[in-house]
Amino acid sequence: MAYLQDSTYGKDNVNFLKVKKDKYNPQKQEVLEATVRVLLTGNFDVSYTKADNSPVVPTDTVKNTILVEARKTDVWPIERFAAHLAEHFVNKYSHVSGCNVLITQHKWTKYEVNGKLHDHSFKKDGEDVKITELNYKQNGDFSLSSTLKDLTVLKSTGSGFVDFHQCDYTTLKPTSDRILSTDIDCTWKFDQKKIGSIKNIYKLADQGVFDKTALNVLKVTLDRFALENSASVQATMYNMCSDILDISPYVENVSYSLPNKHYILFDLSWKGLDNDNVLFYPSPNPNGLIKCTVGRVPKAKL
Numbered sequence: 001m002a003y004l005q006d007s008t009y010g011k012d013n014v015n016f017l018k019v020k021k022d023k024y025n026p027q028k029q030e031v032l033e034a035t036v037r038v039l040l041t042g043n044f045d046v047s048y049t050k051a052d053n054s055p056v057v058p059t060d061t062v063k064n065t066i067l068v069e070a071r072k073t074d075v076w077p078i079e080r081f082a083a084h085l086a087e088h089f090v091n092k093y094s095h096v097s098g099c100n101v102l103i104t105q106h107k108w109t110k111y112e113v114n115g116k117l118h119d120h121s122f123k124k125d126g127e128d129v130k131i132t133e134l135n136y137k138q139n140g141d142f143s144l145s146s147t148l149k150d151l152t153v154l155k156s157t158g159s160g161f162v163d164f165h166q167c168d169y170t171t172l173k174p175t176s177d178r179i180l181s182t183d184i185d186c187t188w189k190f191d192q193k194k195i196g197s198i199k200n201i202y203k204l205a206d207q208g209v210f211d212k213t214a215l216n217v218l219k220v221t222l223d224r225f226a227l228e229n230s231a232s233v234q235a236t237m238y239n240m241c242s243d244i245l246d247i248s249p250y251v252e253n254v255s256y257s258l259p260n261k262h263y264i265l266f267d268l269s270w271k272g273l274d275n276d277n278v279l280f281y282p283s284p285n286p287n288g289l290i291k292c293t294v295g296r297v298p299k300a301k302l
């Protein structure tokens with residue numbers, strides 16, 4: 001006999017763009033373009049097992065809610081809007097016991113005209129996105145993490161890979177000067193104990209904690225990538241995590257997942273030419289994939 005082990009449902013890919021007008025100069029604006037997913041858990045078993053739709057809040061209603069609430073409430077930063085949506089669904093429907101909210105913020109950056117940032121014109125200056133994911137339960141438990149994703153970086157020197165394990169399957173030559181390139185995918189998990197209740201997410205949003213943490217992650221990632229003479233993707237990503245933890249008190253742990261996008265030195269010796277580390281060919285497949293999560297060493301009890 002079969003039984004329902006697990007289930008969740010909701011709406012994915014709900015897109016909106018919200019404009020924020022300056023109180024004193026409505027021509028001066030900010031925009032937030034987002035893609036939202038909301039998944040509900042709760043007392044919905046009969047909809048799967050008995051074809052009984054009576055408890056089902058239609059996914060169309062979920063979509064409407066996301067858009068209506070985006071109009072009615074502050075959506076900056078996305079961690080605040082995630083908390084608002086999660087509370088809404090869990091508080092409004094007594095049979096909803098949990099809500100998972102995933103919001104992706106797309107990049108729009110103001111640009112300069114006549115030496116000054118224009119009030120309401122933006123350019124897409126990269127494919128990188130900021131993502132937040134909140135899991136909220138009726139009993140008040142939550143987990144909150146945010147992500148910087150799809151920021152592609154490359155350095156043309158200042159990276160090597162030597163002294164690695166050798167065996168009869170090894171062909172890779174050690175190098176102290178190579179191209180290093182990756183698509184940054186970094187997730188920082190907030191410490192629920194430090195945040196306290198979900199209500200404090202609004203307070204921390206007002207204090208700028210979420211924006212500041214995202215800026216810390218971006219700055220550390222770009223600075224470390226540029227400034228460190230990288231011994232390996234592993235060593236550099238660990239140092240990035242450690243720097244982020246040092247300056248981000250509300251963060252419990254940091255994870256990176258980084259493809260090593262290989263650029264192979266082209267052997268020109270057969271043509272009687274030296275290469276001098278200037279001519280590489282991109283070799284997108286296969287790629288290395290290196291992941292780690294770095295947390296804080298627990299403080300010793302006295």
Ligand SMILES: O=c1[nH]c(=O)c2[nH]c(=O)[nH]c2[nH]1
Pocket residue numbers: 161172231232233234260288
């Ligand atoms: O930084 C690196 N880490 C590896 O684990 C690895 N493996 C490899 O072939 N090249 C690299 N580079």
